[in-house]
Amino acid sequence: QGGGLIVNVSSWAGLYASRLTGPAYNATKRAVLALTESINMEEGMHGIRASSVLPGEVATPILDKRPVPPSQAERERMVQPEDLGQAVLFLAQMPARTCINELVISPTHNRFYTGGLESPRPA
Template identity: 65%
Template sequence: MPAPPAAGSARRNNPKETRMRDLTNKVAWITGAGSGIGAGTALAYARAGMRLVLSGRRAAELQAVADQVAAIGRESGNGASARVAPLDVADVAAVQAVAAGIAAQEGRIDVLVNSAGLNVRERNWKHLSTAGWDQVVRIDLDGTFYCCHAVLPMMRAQKDGLIVNVSSWAGRFVGTMTGPAYSAAKFGVNAMTESLNMEECIHGIRATAVCPGEVATPILDKRPIPVSAEDKAKMVQSEDCGELMLFLARMPAHVCLNEVTISPTWNRMFVAQAANIP
């Protein structure tokens, strides 16, 4: 009598269970979509034929990204589309209104990417004001929570959904470069993301905290010490993050990547440490 198949062999031999997901006509809501990682994600998703809702505080920048998405859809014929839904994620009522609009117009939401975030220039303890703390935490932590909270009813009803929260290297490693408010907010994002997996996995919902090191995005312009063009060129780029976001969305529904860290090969923090090795 032949030996019974090893556990999991049926799944490995079933291509429908293991292949990357087709994202054509899937719906994604991206916050912070006007620039940086959010914009890079939108363009990567457009190449996969997704229907996008782009949110952020600057309507003109959002429309520019939406126009690029439309061009990709026309040139490829893959049906990619985007509509703009301007939003301050710190406004809970506005977040709920955008989520309700997605439910009414698209009928579902397959992926939420929380990419809206900021930091203040005067970020360290001797300079940080209570107003600066509030601004960072309201956008980076509260805004992420509001968007997650708003999409959960739709995702529970679908028994499916992916939430990607853009955290930071500073959400895993405490350092002085980013300041206490940003670090505290991003550590909170990581904890909140894993709590989603713990409680919502029974509804088919999975969440990933993406923790980038230095990425060449406009947030660098808020640094107390300017970053040179040469250094920016060596960093992770927005389109690199977009490709990572696309990989996450394409993973089969039975796979959860709880946390992903991405950093430059030429990591300035590592380079500084290496210089001190005798």
């Protein structure tokens, strides 16, 4: 078709490893960045562009599986699913001559910066 856009979802943990997310998650999300970069190296000349979205905390049900789930008040300050959807729409609406390689989106009140994230500690 001579062009196209691929949007891969990585994570904040793809750039900044975290004990909370764990080594397997950190590694796979970093691999998504390498995959996206490889697509751009190999297919950019064919008009195919790839972007990685790297969200910080997003208020989704998976947060309930954390060792200490965040409170409702904390979740309300996080990136919301519709915010992430708007970010992906932004990528899709960019002209084909542009490639946003990575888009990091985090809560303004970023608990990776401010603290308050509970993670398991080694015994």
